[in-house]
Amino acid sequence: MKAFSNHYKIRMQLKNRNYNNEFRKDITGFVNGYHNSQIIISGYAVEIEDINHVDILRPNKNGI
Numbered sequence: 001m002k003a004f005s006n007h008y009k010i011r012m013q014l015k016n017r018n019y020n021n022e023f024r025k026d027i028t029g030f031v032n033g034y035h036n037s038q039i040i041i042s043g044y045a046v047e048i049e050d051i052n053h054v055d056i057l058r059p060n061k062n063g064i
Contacts, residue, residue, distance in 0.1 A: 003056050004031040012041060013053040023052070 003010045012027045029042025038045045 003054075004033070009057040010041070011055045011057055012046070012051060014046070014050050015052045016050060028057070 002008070007030060009028065009030055013023055014027070016024055018024055027041055027044065027046070029044075032040040032043065034040060034048075035045075037048050039048055039051075040046075
């Protein structure tokens with residue numbers, strides 16, 4: 001929950017795949033909160049068990 005407490009943007013890959021067996025497009029946004037088994041990313045509720053990978057997108061020293 002480091003991204004939540006420090007208001008870092010994240011990029012999240014879900015376990016779900018499309019009909020070509022490819023991972024779906026990553027979800028990018030801010031963690032708004034969580035409730036029970038869900039995490040809220042920029043207004044979208046995602047089941048924690050559906051998450052495959054998360055990157056924290058921290059700004060560099062120049063704020064970019």
